[in-house]
Amino acid sequence: MFDDLRDLYQEVIFDHNRNPRNFRVMDDANRQVEGFNPLCGDRLTLFLKIEDGVINDASFQGQGCAISTASVSLMTEIIKGKTEAEAETLFTQFHEMTTGKSEDIQLEAIGKLAVLAGVREYPARVKCATLAWHTLDAALKNQAQSISTE
Amino acid sequence: MTTFPVEQIRADFPILQEKIRNKPLVYLDNAASCQKPQAVIDSIVHTYSHEYANIHRGVHTLSVKATDRFEGAREKVRAFINAASTKEIIFVRGATEAINLVAQSFGKSQLQAGDEIVISAMEHHANIVPWQMLCQQIGTVLKVVPINQQGELLFDEYLNLLTDKTKLVAITHMSNALGTINPVKQIVEAAHSKNIPVLLDGAQAIPHMAVDVQDLDCDFYVFSGHKLYGPSGTGVLYGKQALLEAMPPYQGGGDMIRKVTFTETEYAGLPHKFEAGTPAIAEIIGLGAAIDYLNQFGMAAISAYEAELLAYATEQAQQIKGLNIIGQAAEKGGILSFTLDRIHPHDIGTMLDSLGIAIRAGHHCAMPVMDFYGVPATARASFAMYNTRQEIDVLMQGIKSLIEVFG
Incomplete structure (x- = not known):
């Protein structure tokens, strides 16, 4: 019945929505930033533990739609063990993939995150996927205040 | 059925x-916006194809025709909500602008620091933010009538909030988020027993039920044309004539004046006093067509x-x-x-x-x-x-x- 949506709602997204990874408060986090999408009311808190420029742990709390929950869940998985510089590069690549600015983006380079490429066909939903990454970007730049997609 | x-x-x-x-x-x-019948679409095409010019200004034929049609729409709106006079029908861009007009004109001229404005917990942002802005500007205080789990106004709490300090009640006729229809007649009666004027936000109610402003006895009633199967960019502020007469203009400009010199300006009478600048002429004529369409049924x-x-x-x-x-x-x-x-x-x-x-x-x-x-x-x-x-x-x-x- 929802054949048209297969590119947007892939099984991986349903899986992460049902069982979000790293969904917990991190007591020893040294970065904590709140992300907010005023358009839909989605709110998430991202926790990071960064030591010597390496993201040793990442977790989140909050509620959102399947796209935003899957996006932040996948993100926390993929950035663990990455350096801050590598995470920033991923942010840029992810942003380009979801906003469709770069048609020939190397989907292999961002691995699992490619399941979210479908949002670029749904302009109203792009912010759902990018909220997590904007929040990460703010955390990496050590902006303590909450950030908003608007 | x-x-x-x-x-x-x-x-x-x-x-x-x-x-x-x-x-x-x-x-x-x-509830966000209604679609338009062919009659409204045709009306806009007809105005621009055959009867368009600026209104209230020209002696030429087209201007006279456009003015007739525009003022004709005002009469249609008056009859639709049973207002006593077309002087009480002010055309604005939408319900939001109408509330802002009342907040800035009535609010600033009639209220003072410490006065209270009563709204409800089910208001659209358009009936919250203009009052908050007024509170910041002149120090009035916002009071909020709570609702129950079903989404109904707690009427006893409302009565309790009506005090000597209350100078205005502004409540929705029908909630856009919940669908609740408020007992607006009783709301008005209770406020009037303490001489408090009432603004009703009719943005949601107007396309769904007969509205008679004289029967409701409300002091202001606001709605948007686009939710009434009419064009976007149109809206109506109904206000009782005596209140509107006492209010200063909201915006200055053309069409709202009687005489202008560099030392002073004499304002036009109602309703033009509140209609500075060229309005959405074809759209408002189209709103009249929407009302004609609805009246068939x-x-x-x-x-x-x-x-x-x-x-x-x-x-x-x-x-x-x-x-x-x-x-x-x-x-x-x-x-x-x-x-x-x-x-x-x-x-x-x-x-x-x-x-x-x-x-x-x-x-x-x-x-x-x-x-x-x-x-x-x-x-x-x-x-x-x-x-x-x-x-x-x-x-x-x-x-x-x-x-x-x-x-």
Whole structure:
């Protein structure tokens, strides 16, 4: 019945929505930033533990739609063990993939995150996927205040 | 069902023949904006093709014709809400501008620091923010009437909030997020017993029921044309003549003056005093065409038909496991706001869209209502006179299917 949506709602997204990874408060986090999408009311808190420029742990709390929950869940998985510089590069690549600015983006380079490429066909939903990454970007730049997609 | 001519009405709305994502459009976002009948579209085309010029200025034929049509629309609006005089009908861009006008003109001239303005917990942001801005500007205080879990105004709490300090009540006639229809006549009576004027936000109510401002005895009534099957960019502020006379202009400019020199300006009389600049001429004439269109059927018949639609939709929705209806007031208009367990409203919105069904997902410009129910957002199906039981069946089938897909 929802054949048209297969590119947007892939099984991986349903899986992460049902069982979000790293969904917990991190007591020893040294970065904590709140992300907010005023358009839909989605709110998430991202926790990071960064030591010597390496993201040793990442977790989140909050509620959102399947796209935003899957996006932040996948993100926390993929950035663990990455350096801050590598995470920033991923942010840029992810942003380009979801906003469709770069048609020939190397989907292999961002691995699992490619399941979210479908949002670029749904302009109203792009912010759902990018909220997590904007929040990460703010955390990496050590902006303590909450950030908003608007 | 009644013999309401819904198929005839549907044929009058060209957009209802559109396909969305290869499916017939099921348009259930009427609380955000209604679609337009051919009569309104034709009216705009006719104005620009044959009768357009600026109004109230020219001696030439077209200007006189356009002015006649424009003022004719004012008379149609007056009759539609049974105002006593066309002097009480001010054309604005929409309900939002009308409330801002009252806040800035009536509020600033009649209220002072410490005075209280009573609103309710189910207001649209348009009936919250203008008052908050006024409070910041002149030090008035906002008081909020709470609601119960069904989404009904707590009337006793309302009465308690009416004190010697209360100088204005501003309450919605019908909630856009919950569908609640407020007991506005009693609200007005209670306020008037203490000489407090009342503004009613009629943005949601106006397309769904007969509104008689003299019977309601409200002091201000505001609504938007685009929710009344008319063009966007049109709206109406009704105000009692004596109140409007006492209020200073909201904006200055052309059309609102009698005489201007560099030392002083004499303002025009009502309603022009509040209509600075060139208005949305063709659109307001189009609003008049929308009212003519609705009058063929009568608001009572429209109201009865929509009540049947809502009852059917509610009954069907209650049978879906995991669906929670937000807003279950005893007196309710055609709005079905709901959440689904473990499925976010935005996912509901996207999935239904893929089936050609347009609903709203979000906070509906009523964030305090969302906070009250502890949800970030709801999905909202809102009905109009051109919707059918079959469309509600399509909606319900879509909801059941997406629940299955999410598992």
